[in-house]
Amino acid sequence: MKAYIWSLPTRIFHMMFAAFILTAYFSGDEDKLSTLHVSFGYAVGVLVIYRILWGFVGPAYSRFSDFSLHIKELKEFVFNVFNHKKYAGHNPAASFVMITMFGVVLLTVITGILTYGIQEGRGILSFLNTPYFKEMKLFKEVHEFFSTFLMILVALHVSGVIFDRVMDKETDTLGSIVNGHKNIEAPSVTLNLFQKLFSLLMLGAAAGVLFYSLFFDSVLTKSKDLPISYKQENSAFVAECASCHTLYPPHLLPRASWSKMMDGLDNHFGDDASLDEPTRVSIKEYLMKNSAESSTKESAFYILESIKGDQDIIAITQTSYWKKRHAAIDKSIFSRNEIKSKANCKACHSDIEKGMIEDMNIKIPKIKA
Numbered sequence: 001m002k003a004y005i006w007s008l009p010t011r012i013f014h015m016m017f018a019a020f021i022l023t024a025y026f027s028g029d030e031d032k033l034s035t036l037h038v039s040f041g042y043a044v045g046v047l048v049i050y051r052i053l054w055g056f057v058g059p060a061y062s063r064f065s066d067f068s069l070h071i072k073e074l075k076e077f078v079f080n081v082f083n084h085k086k087y088a089g090h091n092p093a094a095s096f097v098m099i100t101m102f103g104v105v106l107l108t109v110i111t112g113i114l115t116y117g118i119q120e121g122r123g124i125l126s127f128l129n130t131p132y133f134k135e136m137k138l139f140k141e142v143h144e145f146f147s148t149f150l151m152i153l154v155a156l157h158v159s160g161v162i163f164d165r166v167m168d169k170e171t172d173t174l175g176s177i178v179n180g181h182k183n184i185e186a187p188s189v190t191l192n193l194f195q196k197l198f199s200l201l202m203l204g205a206a207a208g209v210l211f212y213s214l215f216f217d218s219v220l221t222k223s224k225d226l227p228i229s230y231k232q233e234n235s236a237f238v239a240e241c242a243s244c245h246t247l248y249p250p251h252l253l254p255r256a257s258w259s260k261m262m263d264g265l266d267n268h269f270g271d272d273a274s275l276d277e278p279t280r281v282s283i284k285e286y287l288m289k290n291s292a293e294s295s296t297k298e299s300a301f302y303i304l305e306s307i308k309g310d311q312d313i314i315a316i317t318q319t320s321y322w323k324k325r326h327a328a329i330d331k332s333i334f335s336r337n338e339i340k341s342k343a344n345c346k347a348c349h350s351d352i353e354k355g356m357i358e359d360m361n362i363k364i365p366k367i368k369a
Contacts, residue, residue: 004188005088006180009199010062013051014177016206020044021105021154025147031359035221038116038123039213042220043206045109048102050202055102057198059189061089067099068092086171088186094160101153108150111143119298120359126224133296225297227354234286236279242353244273246346249355250287251295252316254304258287261314269315299357317342333365 006014024040027033055064066089068074074092090098117125119136132139165174176182191199213220230247231238241247250258262284265273275283292300299321306321307313316322326342333339339347346352351361 001183001185002181003088003184003186004180005061005182005184005186006176007059007062007189007191007195008180009191009195009203010054010058011177011180012199012203013047013054016203017044017047017051020047020206020210021150025151028147032362034120034359035214038112038221039210041109041112042213043210044105045113046202046206046209048105048109050199050206052102052106053202054199058195059191060187061189064099066090067095069095069099086168086184088182088184091164094157097153097157097160101150101157104146104150104153108143108146111139111146115139115143121224121296121298122222123220126222129224130296133298133301136298136301223356223358225356227351227356230353230355234283237283237286240273240275240279240283246344247353248316248345249352249357250290251292251297251300251355252303253287253292253314254307255288255291255293257307257314258284258291260312262287297357315343316345329364336365339365 020040020043024037024044027037027040030037054062060066068077068087068089068091070092074096077092113123113125114128115136116123117128118132118139119129120126121129121133161174161177164171170183172181172183209220212218228249238247253261261268262280265275265280274280292304295301302321303316303319306319306324313319334342334344348362348364349357350363351358
C-alpha cells in the first residue's frame with residue numbers, strides 16, 4: 001500500500017531550497033563570502049517564487065488548497081499528536097509552518113536585497129544607496145530578524161519530521177522526501193506537460209541565477225561605485241601622500257579630522273610633513289570636500305558614527321569602528337615584515353587606493369606556523 005505523494009519537481013525543489021538556504025545563512029557573517037551569500041539569496045528568491053506559484057498550479061498535495069490550514073484541525077492535531085489521523089500531504093502543523101516559512105523566506109530575500117543595495121551600494125537596488133544609506137542599520141537589523149526567524153521555522157520543520165519518524169515509522173514520511181512515496185492509502189500524483197515544463201523552467205532559472213551571480217560580472221552583485229583615479233582628481237594628493245604611506249581614501253575620515261591633520265603637518269604622526277602653502281591648501285580642500293560626510297559608503301557611515309564626540313581622532317586605526325572590524329585579526333600579523341603597521345591598509349585591502357575597500361577583496365595573510 002504505497003502512494004506517490006511528492007512529485008520529482010517538488011522533491012528537487014525541497015533539496016535545493018534546503019541547501020541554498022543553509023549556504024546563504026552560514027555565509028552571511030563572513031565579509032569575504034558576501035558574494036556567495038548574496039548569490040544563494042537571489043537563487044532562494046527564485047525558488048520561493050516557484051514554490052508559491054507551484055502552490056496554485058502544481059499537483060495534489062503540493063497545492064495550497066490541499067494544505068490543512070484550519071485552526072480547528074490544528075488544535076485537534078496538537079491535542080492528539082500521539083494518536084492523530086494520517087495525512088497523505090502536509091499535516092496541519094506542517095501546513096502552518098510551511099506557509100509561514102514561504103512568507104518569511106520571501107521577506108528575508110527582499111530585505112536582503114534592500115540591505116545589499118542600501119548598505120553596500122550593490123545589486124539591483126544599488127540606486128537606493130544614496131537616498132537611504134543613513135538607514136542601513138535598520139534594514140540590516142530587519143533582514144537579520146527575518147533570517148533568524150527563518151532558522152527557527154526550519155528547526156521546527158526538522159523537529160516535526162524527526163518526531164513523525166519516531167512516532168509513525170510505517171508511513172515513512174522521511175523517506176518520501178527522497179523517493180516521493182508514503183505507505184498510505186491515497187491517490188498518487190501525476191504531472192501534466194505544463195507542470196513539467198513550468199518546473200523545468202523555474203528550477204533551471206534558480207540554478208541559472210546562482211551561476212550568473214557567482215561567476216559573471218553580474219548586475220545582481222555589481223557595485224554602483226567605480227574605482228577612483230585620485231591622480232586625475234588631485235595629483236598633489238597622490239604625489240605627496242602616497243609617496244610615504246597608503247593612499248587613504250578621503251571618505252575614511254570626517255572633515256574635522258582632515259582639517260586638523262592638514263593644519264598640523266609639521267608634526268604628522270611624529271614626522272615633519274610640511275608642504276608649501278598652495279599644495280597644502282589644495283590637498284586639504286580636496287580631502288574635506290570628499291570626506292566621510294559626503295560619502296554614501298558603508299565604511300564612511302560607520303566611521304562617522306564611531307567618531308562622534310571625539311574630534312581629536314586623526315587616524316583611522318584609532319576609531320572604534322576600525323578596532324571592532326579588526327578585533328579578530330591576530331595582532332602578530334600587523335608586526336610582520338611585509339606589513340609592519342596597522343596603518344598599512346593596502347597589505348590586506350588591495351583596492352583601497354582606488355577608494356573601493358570591497359569585502360570580497362580582503363586578503364588577510366595567514367599566520368605563519
